[in-house]
Amino acid sequence: MRRLLALIKKDLTDEFRTRYAINSLLLFAVIALVMVSFATGMAGLSASLHAALLWIILFFSAMSGMGRSFAKEQEKNTAPALRLAAPPEIIFWGKLCFNTILMLALAVLVLLMYIFLLNPSIGNLPLLVLLVLLGSVCLAGASTILAAIVSMAANQGTLLPILSLPVLLPFFLVVINATQTAFQGAGFSQAAGSLLFLVSYAVVIITVSLLLFRHVWQD
């Protein structure tokens, strides 16, 4: 636990001083939200469109910031010292926790701004908040292992969103559908299947990532 906390503290300290990921995440989210609000104006959007727009903004914001979590360790050549000082599982958990903290903070901010700028009609706010938070954990889980894989590639560019698509497609199909029902006012019982899927997705993606990470992390 102490090792894990050390990694999270180091990443948070480094991030708050450089503000690289925070700036990328926030800038993308704010620009996308403002553009969407200008484009749609006062026109009332359907629940399905609101759900899709919300997750598109969250997805691309996440990809623009979290893709750097491992790449900067490789670029700065700090990865070898980490490899020697901590087992791969601890490194993965550290990066996952850091990405989850960032993603949850982003999700809360994006949701608040989305409600403020687009003023959607929300039938079940607690369900919407739960879906956004749970979905953020899934996004953080998937993007952590994918960021580790991409950090080993020579041409990292837009590789992360492209690699993420097949991995995140089933997640998006479920979460967008569930978010739509939350906008429409569905109860928790109606969304139980989707919530269960999201919890299962998070467990599966994190378990598989832990099994794979050792092989990805070795030079």
Next chain:
Amino acid sequence: MLEVSNLTKCYNGRPVLEDVCCCVSPGQSMVVAGPNGCGKSTFLRLVAGLARPTAGEIRWELDGQVLAKGEVADHLGFVSPELGLYDHLTAREHLSFFADLWGLEQSRVDELLNFVQLAQYETLVGQYSSGMRQRVKLACALVHNPEILILDEPCSNLDQEGIVLVDRIIQQQLARGLVLLATNDAGEVARYKEVLLSLDEKAAGTD
């Protein structure tokens, strides 16, 4: 003890190291010497477990016990020009981070900062000179009192005081383990070559 037999490393099919053999006992220092590009750093990365050999065997033994591949890192300190630092952390934060990773008390941090003469600096490592950065790397490698110390060009960028510090580190290390050192400096080769691994020829060998 380190035993290396027939170690070969190829990059894209091109051999960088071929059939390297050597043996270093506890209390000994081994110098890896040779011109630029002969594979000194590659050799050190391989024995540190930071890269996988194409062929050959690396065997670490400590107190009569053969170390498993995953255990070697627990006993090893590594310093190299290729190793980076976190530019937005201070030296104290670096050492504190590694002390936490190794599960050590924070008193070790103060002890090492005094030892490498960086206790008075609270600025970010990104603002340090290359010599000061080298001192931070040395301190980070020593945090967990490793039995094995691997130093790649340890005196690069160091002033006379820093060179004396490296010498002190090596002498202290020899009392509790072994030191592997890669250098091109003739003085360092002469001083530390209890075992010399010369990589200047295609087929490397030991004296």
